[in-house]
Amino acid sequence: MKGVLKGIRKDPKKFGSSLDKFSVNEIVYYQYSRSDLHLISECDLKQYFFPVRKEYKRSLAANYFLELVDTVMPAEQANNEVYQLMLDCLKTLETIQDIDKLVYIFQIKILLLSGFSPHLDSCVKCGHKISGRVRFSLSSGGLVCPACPTAETTFTFISRGTVASIIHIEQSRWDKVLRLGLTTTVKSELKYILNNFLVYHLEKRIKSARFLTRETASEAPGRLH
Numbered sequence: 001m002k003g004v005l006k007g008i009r010k011d012p013k014k015f016g017s018s019l020d021k022f023s024v025n026e027i028v029y030y031q032y033s034r035s036d037l038h039l040i041s042e043c044d045l046k047q048y049f050f051p052v053r054k055e056y057k058r059s060l061a062a063n064y065f066l067e068l069v070d071t072v073m074p075a076e077q078a079n080n081e082v083y084q085l086m087l088d089c090l091k092t093l094e095t096i097q098d099i100d101k102l103v104y105i106f107q108i109k110i111l112l113l114s115g116f117s118p119h120l121d122s123c124v125k126c127g128h129k130i131s132g133r134v135r136f137s138l139s140s141g142g143l144v145c146p147a148c149p150t151a152e153t154t155f156t157f158i159s160r161g162t163v164a165s166i167i168h169i170e171q172s173r174w175d176k177v178l179r180l181g182l183t184t185t186v187k188s189e190l191k192y193i194l195n196n197f198l199v200y201h202l203e204k205r206i207k208s209a210r211f212l213t214r215e216t217a218s219e220a221p222g223r224l225h
Contacts, residue, residue: 001076003029003040017045022052022062022090036075051094057212061099064208065089065106071202072114081113088174096178100187103212105177107194108169116201117170118142118193120163125150134158136193138200162189 008015017025028042052058065086073082089106096102111117119142122129130145136158137143137150143163144150165186169177182190199205 001038002036003027003038005040005043015040015043017043019043020048022066023048024087047090049090049094052090057099058093060208060212061093061103062090064103064206064212067206067208068107068110068198071204071206072110072116079113082110085109085113092178100191100212101182104182104187104190104194105169107198108166111194111198112170116198118166118197120167123148134160134163138196141197141201156193158189158193159185162186162193165190 005015005019008018012018017023019025023045024047026042026044026046027040030039030041032038049062052062069082069086073079085106089102092102093099108117118136119140122143123145124137124140124142125144125148128145130143132146134157135144135146135150136156137152138156139151161183162185165180165182168180172180195209198209
C-alpha cells in the first residue's frame with residue numbers, strides 16, 4: 001500500500017518511525033476510497049535489521065526482495081504467507097554467509113506463492129514424465145521432453161540436481177530449506193533459470209537484480225543452439 005506521513009517535515013517527533021526500507025512498523029492510517037495514497041497518522045518502528053544495513057551485498061539483497069514482492073504482488077491485498085517469507089528472509093539475511101543461496105530460495109518461494117512457479121514434475125506440453133537430460137523452456141514455463149516442440153530457437157538444459165533443489169525448496173519448511181546444500185553447478189543453473197524466468201514472465205526487469213548478478217545469456221550453462 002502507499003501512504004503519506006503528513007506533517008513529518010514540520011514535526012519529525014510526531015512519528016516513531018520514518019518508514020525506512022526493509023523495516024517492520026506498526027502503522028495506523030486513514031484509508032481513502034478515491035485514492036491509493038492513504039494518510040498515515042501513527043507509525044512505530046518494531047524491527048530495523050541493523051546487520052543487513054551494515055553490509056553492501058546484504059543491503060542489495062534486501063532491496064531485491066522488496067522490489068520483487070512489489071512487482072509480483074497486487075496492491076492492497078493481504079497475504080500472510082508472503083509477509084512471513086519477507087520476515088524470514090530479512091531475519092536470515094542478518095547472519096547467513098551464503099547470500100546468493102538465500103536469494104535463490106526467495107525467488108523460488110515467491111514464484112510459488114504468487115502463482116508463477118515453473119512446471120517441473122513432468123513435461124509442460126504433453127504431461128509425460130521426463131527421463132534423461134532435462135530441457136527447460138522459458139516460453140512454456142517449465143520442463144519440455146525431447147519429443148515436444150517449443151517456441152525457442154535455443155534450449156537450456158538443466159541438471160536433475162537443479163530440478164530436485166527447486167522442488168525441495170518449494171515443498172519444505174524454512175528451517176529445512178536453509179540446511180539444503182547447493183553445488184556450484186546447481187547455483188549457476190539456478191541463477192540463469194530463475195533470473196531469466198522472472199524477466200520473461202513478468203515482462204520487466206527487476207532493477208536491483210543487476211547488482212546481484214553479472215551473468216549474461218552467453219555465459220549461461222547448458223545452452224544448445
